[in-house]
Amino acid sequence: MNKFIYTALLLCTIFACKSKAKEGEIAAEEKIRIHGDTIILNKEQIRNADIQLSFPGEQNLRQTLQASGLVDVPPQSLVSVSAPMGGYLKSTRLMQGMRVARGQVIAVLEDPSYVQLQEDYLSARAKMQYAKADMERQKDLRESNATSTKSYQLALSEYNQLQVQIQSLAEKLRIINIRPESVSLNNITRRVNIYAPISGFVSKVNVNIGKYVNASEVMFELTDPNDLHAAINIFEKDIMRFKPGMKGTVWVSNDPDKKYPVSVLLVSKNLNDNRSAVVYCQFLNASQNLIPGMFLNAEFDVLNYQSKAVPEHAVVHFEGNDYVFVANNDSTFVMTGVQTGAAADGFVSLKTDSLFNKRIVINGAFNLLGAMKGGEEE
Structure with missing residues (x-):
C-alpha cells in the first residue's frame, strides 16, 4: 500500500472524532504517537480501530486435499486363467461376480x-x-x-x-x-479339469460351453478382494506432500456416506501425460462390495498437527516480511518480525517461540500498520 491508502485507512478508523469538535479540527489528545516500530493509541483510538488482544493459542492445523482415482488390484491378485493345451469347453458354472475357492474345479476341457x-x-x-x-x-x-x-x-x-x-x-x-x-492302460481320460489358482471372485468370463479354447486364450479372470487398493491420481504440484503411511479416506461416487480409511503404500515416480502421478493406497477395512475399476473420490490430510498459532489476519505483510503487533501494555504496540509456518482453517502457526507468552493484536493489525506507515514519526 502507498502512503495515500494508509492515510485514508487511518482517517476512517483511527482518527474518528470522539467528541463534537469543530469541523476540520482534531483534538491534540487524539493524535497517535509513533516511535520507530512502536505505536501508542488512546482508548478512543483503540476502540475505533477495533483492537483485540490474545496470547498465541494451541491449534490443530488441518489441511485437506481432494483427489480421485479407481479401485485397483496388484498383478499378483488379478489372475488370468487359460488352458495349457487347447481343448473344447465341456462344462463350467462360472458367472461374473461368483466367488470361488482356491483348488475348486471351475471348468472341464475335452480334446x-x-x-x-x-x-x-x-x-x-x-x-x-x-x-x-x-x-x-x-x-x-x-x-x-x-x-x-x-x-x-x-x-x-x-x-x-x-x-x-x-x-x-x-x-x-x-x-x-x-x-x-x-495313467494306466485302463485309466486314460479325454477330459481335464481347470482349477482356480486363487480364492476370490470371477471378474470376467470369456468362454461358453462347446467353444474351442486355444492355449493362449484367457478363459476367466479371477480377483482376490483381500488385496484391493486405491489408485489415486495426484497432480504434480502436490505429489511431494505424499509419503508412505499417510492417512486418508476414499468413497465410491454413488455411496458418498460410506467412507473407507486408506494408508499410502507407494508413490509413483513417473508423471502421466496430464502431469499427474498415481498414489497407491491400502484399504484398512475394504468392503466386499468394492470392485476393481470403480471410480473413487479421495481426501487426504496433507497437514495435521498441533502448533502455537494466531488468526491469519493477526499477521501483516510489509516489504516482503511478516509482522505481528505485540502489546507492551493496553495502549502501546510494537511491530515485531515473526516467522510463520503452515496456515489452515483461518490460523497460521508461529515459529518464533519468544512470542508464545506475549499478548498479540489478533484483530485490527492492519489498521495499526496503516496508521504507522501513513502517519509521521514523532
Whole structure:
C-alpha cells in the first residue's frame, strides 16, 4: 500500500472524532504517537480501530486435499486363467461376480490331444522296460568281453533318452492337471479339469460351453478382494506432500456416506501425460462390495498437527516480511518480525517461540500498520 491508502485507512478508523469538535479540527489528545516500530493509541483510538488482544493459542492445523482415482488390484491378485493345451469347453458354472475357492474345479476341457499325450507317456514307459533290460544285458556282456563297448554305449544312450522322454511327458501331464502315476492302460481320460489358482471372485468370463479354447486364450479372470487398493491420481504440484503411511479416506461416487480409511503404500515416480502421478493406497477395512475399476473420490490430510498459532489476519505483510503487533501494555504496540509456518482453517502457526507468552493484536493489525506507515514519526 502507498502512503495515500494508509492515510485514508487511518482517517476512517483511527482518527474518528470522539467528541463534537469543530469541523476540520482534531483534538491534540487524539493524535497517535509513533516511535520507530512502536505505536501508542488512546482508548478512543483503540476502540475505533477495533483492537483485540490474545496470547498465541494451541491449534490443530488441518489441511485437506481432494483427489480421485479407481479401485485397483496388484498383478499378483488379478489372475488370468487359460488352458495349457487347447481343448473344447465341456462344462463350467462360472458367472461374473461368483466367488470361488482356491483348488475348486471351475471348468472341464475335452480334446483328443490329451489322449495322445497319455498314450505317448505309456508307450515311453513300456519301451523303458525293454531299454533297461537291454542296457543291463549289454553291460554284463561287456564285462565278460562277449560284446563291444560300443554296443553297451548305444544301449545306455537309448535308456537315458527314454528317461528324459518319460520325465518330459510326465511334466506335460502335470501341466494339464493329470497325475502321471494315475495313467494306466485302463485309466486314460479325454477330459481335464481347470482349477482356480486363487480364492476370490470371477471378474470376467470369456468362454461358453462347446467353444474351442486355444492355449493362449484367457478363459476367466479371477480377483482376490483381500488385496484391493486405491489408485489415486495426484497432480504434480502436490505429489511431494505424499509419503508412505499417510492417512486418508476414499468413497465410491454413488455411496458418498460410506467412507473407507486408506494408508499410502507407494508413490509413483513417473508423471502421466496430464502431469499427474498415481498414489497407491491400502484399504484398512475394504468392503466386499468394492470392485476393481470403480471410480473413487479421495481426501487426504496433507497437514495435521498441533502448533502455537494466531488468526491469519493477526499477521501483516510489509516489504516482503511478516509482522505481528505485540502489546507492551493496553495502549502501546510494537511491530515485531515473526516467522510463520503452515496456515489452515483461518490460523497460521508461529515459529518464533519468544512470542508464545506475549499478548498479540489478533484483530485490527492492519489498521495499526496503516496508521504507522501513513502517519509521521514523532
